[in-house]
Amino acid sequence: MAMAAEAAPLNYFLHSDGPASLPTMHLGWVFTAVVVAVLAIIALLLAGALFRKRTLAAPRTVGRENEGMRWIYIGTGLSTAALFALAVYMLITLDKVAQPTQTPALAVTVTAYDWWWKVEYDDDDPSRRFVTANEIHIPVGRPVRVRLQSADVIHAFWAPRLAGKTQMIPGLQNRQWLQADAEGIYRGQCVQFCGLQHAHMGFEIVAQSPVAFQAWQDAQRKAAAPASEPDVAAGRKFFIEQCAGCHSVRGTEAGGKHAPDLTHLNSRRMLAAGLLTNTAEHRIEWITRVQALKPGARMPAFALTPGETAALSAFLSTLD
Structure with a gap:
């Protein structure tokens, strides 16, 4: 199964893949269009002010005060109307995404x-x-x-x-x-x-x-398969002794509630909340170098002997 828009998985401005995000994407487009329009108008007014030349006869004349105030009134009115329209559209969007149109599965x-x-x-x-x-x-x-x-x-x-x-x-x-x-x-x-x-x-x-x-x-929903081979049994014993206080594996004595349930560990693509791909090498690397890979994580790093590494890796490989 391919990653949806793998090159830009968090690109919500150009892509929507569900009805709960589509109205929000359109809202972003409208807000962006308004911002660009305002920027263009301000840029044009600024350019006009910079390049406009007064007559030599009255170089210090700026015009009657009431003429300037008229444009302030017009600008304020247009801005207020635009902001009110945006607020109404935003509320309509929030209402659209508040509830699904059919009963959740x-x-x-x-x-x-x-x-x-x-x-x-x-x-x-x-x-x-x-x-x-x-x-x-x-x-x-x-x-x-x-x-x-x-x-x-x-x-x-x-x-x-x-x-x-x-x-x-x-x-x-x-x-x-x-x-x-x-x-x-x-x-x-x-x-x-x-x-x-x-x-x-x-x-x-x-x-x-x-x-x-x-x-x-x-x-x-199935429990973990029972250990049969000696290496798997040894790895399961090590896991129960060292890891069961935090992790759960249904079908074993491991019933910890403070860390991820590992009953079907190998069915997942990633480890450590997306930090590593889920391979046998990365599983052992995570166990032995957790504080180097994710400083501050609540899991301690374990120093494993070659025998412990082989046994624990064999047990974890059975958690399908």
Whole structure:
């Protein structure tokens, strides 16, 4: 699946890929056109003032005062009318993007942490709920309700090609909706400065066909496969001893709630909220050099022996 507009994944001014972002894009065009028009008018007036020549007979004459005031009245009236029209158009746009036109296909709760995203797929049946991290899968052509909250400081959820920015404030749950018109991978980002690694707090929204999305959901609800090979068993034991206090892996004793759920780690494209691609080498690099790669992250770096590295890598490779 190709990245949507891979060359410019955050280009919301020229591209929209869903009905929640299209009115906002058009609003940006209108505001830009007005700003350019105002700039052009001011530039022309300034040029006229600079190049206009007074008659030699009265070089210090500036004209009657009431003539100048008339143009001030005209300019003020035109500016007021333009600003009022822009305000009305902005309110109309806000109303358009406030609610989807059809019932959302699903609800997702996204919790922002320093510096990653917890993604919970809600369901009326508790046994069908599951948790993932930094990657949101949605069905194409269906609106999705997103509940937004923060676990620590103020963050902001922004998937510019699909929807506008929404603040995530501790103690308050905000809501927005988004919808993708085409399959693809859409980049998202925290856009409220939240600390040292604010720039490395990205996420991806993966829009899939309804059939592919349902298959992904079914796979995510499964627990991790049991360890069979000796290296995998040793790696699982190391993980339980060293990592289970923060991370969860369903189907094992690991039940930590302070860091990403890793039950289906290998189904994700990226690691560390978009910092690294999800490869076996990068997984070990992240574990051993986390503070060098993302200074200030709450995960400590681990010094691993070659045997521990091989065993832990073997276990993590089974988390499909």
